[in-house]
Amino acid sequence: MIKVENLYKQFGKTEVLKNISTTIDTGEVVSIIGPSGSGKSTFLRCLNLLEVPTKGKIWIEGQEMTDPKTNIMKVRQEIGMVFQHFYLFPHLSVLDNLTYAPMKVKGLSRDEAQTKAKDLLAKVGLTEKETAFPANLSGGQKQRVAIARALAMEPKLMLFDEPTSALDPEMVKEVLNVMKDLAQSGMTMAVVTHEMRFAREVADRIMFLDEGTLLEEGAPSEFFTNPKTSRARDFLEKIL
Amino acid sequence: MNLDFSQIVPYIPFILEGIWVTLKFVIVAIIFGFVFGSILALLKISHIKPLNWFADAYTSIFRGTPLILQLMIIYFAIPQLTGYDISPFLSAILAFGLNSSAYISEIIRAGIQAVDKGQVEAAQALGIPYRLMMKDLIFPQALKNILPALMNEFITLTKESAIVSTIGYLDLMRRAQVVGADTYRNFEPLIFVGLIYWVMVMGLTLIGKRVERKLKYSD
Numbered sequence: 001m002i003k004v005e006n007l008y009k010q011f012g013k014t015e016v017l018k019n020i021s022t023t024i025d026t027g028e029v030v031s032i033i034g035p036s037g038s039g040k041s042t043f044l045r046c047l048n049l050l051e052v053p054t055k056g057k058i059w060i061e062g063q064e065m066t067d068p069k070t071n072i073m074k075v076r077q078e079i080g081m082v083f084q085h086f087y088l089f090p091h092l093s094v095l096d097n098l099t100y101a102p103m104k105v106k107g108l109s110r111d112e113a114q115t116k117a118k119d120l121l122a123k124v125g126l127t128e129k130e131t132a133f134p135a136n137l138s139g140g141q142k143q144r145v146a147i148a149r150a151l152a153m154e155p156k157l158m159l160f161d162e163p164t165s166a167l168d169p170e171m172v173k174e175v176l177n178v179m180k181d182l183a184q185s186g187m188t189m190a191v192v193t194h195e196m197r198f199a200r201e202v203a204d205r206i207m208f209l210d211e212g213t214l215l216e217e218g219a220p221s222e223f224f225t226n227p228k229t230s231r232a233r234d235f236l237e238k239i240l
Numbered sequence: 241m242n243l244d245f246s247q248i249v250p251y252i253p254f255i256l257e258g259i260w261v262t263l264k265f266v267i268v269a270i271i272f273g274f275v276f277g278s279i280l281a282l283l284k285i286s287h288i289k290p291l292n293w294f295a296d297a298y299t300s301i302f303r304g305t306p307l308i309l310q311l312m313i314i315y316f317a318i319p320q321l322t323g324y325d326i327s328p329f330l331s332a333i334l335a336f337g338l339n340s341s342a343y344i345s346e347i348i349r350a351g352i353q354a355v356d357k358g359q360v361e362a363a364q365a366l367g368i369p370y371r372l373m374m375k376d377l378i379f380p381q382a383l384k385n386i387l388p389a390l391m392n393e394f395i396t397l398t399k400e401s402a403i404v405s406t407i408g409y410l411d412l413m414r415r416a417q418v419v420g421a422d423t424y425r426n427f428e429p430l431i432f433v434g435l436i437y438w439v440m441v442m443g444l445t446l447i448g449k450r451v452e453r454k455l456k457y458s459d
Binding site for chain 2: 048050073074075076077079080081083085087088089090091100101104105149150153159
């Protein structure tokens with residue numbers, strides 16, 4: 001599904017990502033963790049080219065994202081993304097937030113798009129918020145709408161950039177539950193997160209980044225009980 | 241006190257006609273300024289350097305010289321240069337439209353840049369093309385933020401429209417002067433059109449408030 005080869009990213013003189021290579025298989029749920037400033041978010045944002053890599057190659061479903069000839073807009077339609085700060089469209093109702101891209105980008109009819117949107121809203125438990133505007137939703141509700149909005153495009157892959165970091169503690173669970181359901185439905189997911197319980201329970205694999213390098217990756221059971229690097233051990237000691 | 245409003249009564253229909261004459265070119269100039277100003281704003285935020293330069297140079301020239309000078313150049317200098325006998329109406333539209341688009345482009349540029357960068361990223365992540373993103377997602381949000389500044393610009397334009405009287409365009413202001421010259425009384429006609437300008441600006445202010453309230457629904 002995703003293949004990353006020798007990925008580098010520089011902001012000015014700062015090297016944010018150094019030589020990252022990995023693959024993510026279809027249906028796999030990968031949690032990307034590490035201290036802040038380690039490049040987790042940048043790595044995730046490179047996958048749909050919100051950040052353009054300085055060097056290296058990325059393939060999504062066999063399409064080389066880093067090839068200038070690739071129609072990135074087209075590939076992005078297959079990659080859902082959920083942001084820390086939701087970024088719902090504030091001037092559109094919840095339903096319109098969900099139907100806008102499917103109608104305008106994929107050419108679905110209003111009816112088709114709305115049926116699909118209502119279905120998704122039911123799935124994230126927000127049927128009654130259809131006509132509400134984002135400003136009238138709680139953080140947890142906003143994030144669930146944002147997930148539904150991404151899913152409305154029927155992506156093959158979902159990227160989550162610290163989806164619960166901006167939420168009040170009591171709202172974290174409702175969002176994680178939606179993500180858990182999604183993982184169980186077989187969605188391929190890459191999740192940058194500080195929620196270690198989620199990483200441990202839901203992820204198939206952990207990627208641990210530190211100072212821009214992929215220090216280690218492996219099954220959660222192994223990573224959390226027996227980290228290979230001292231850096232990962234330090235990190236886990238501090239947060240667990 | 242030498243004040244007699246009854247003297248101008250016969251001239252009232254003549255003055256009132258000036259309302260439409262003024263409004264006619266103000267409305268066209270506002271639309272022209274808004275459309276062209278939006279295009280300039282897009283040029284300013286584009287990543288193509290020559291487009292930035294063009295839009296910046298344009299703004300610098302039209303903001304950096306007096307409006308009355310621009311009006312005079314268009315009305316008096318263009319015929320000299322091209323032989324085309326430009327009408328006062330067309331000159332007024334051109335001068336006011338071109339001038340206000342310079343101001344409006346700055347207002348809109350600031351408005352677009354004030355929209356959270358995340359909105360652009362969210363649109364990009366959904367694969368929404370640039371044009372649609374700007375038109376349906378970014379522009380409406382920007383418009384809401386800049387509405388007060390935009391209304392201000394429209395009000396200024398409406399009032400400043402009085403300087404077209406200098407090229408002989410028979411607008412409200414010019415009509416007041418004509419009546420003044422006719423009756424040897426200046427105070428009454430000037431006060432009368434002053435009141436009309438004030439009412440027109442109040443009308444604009446009310447429209448602005450209504451639109452603002454309407455856009456507030458999403459807060």
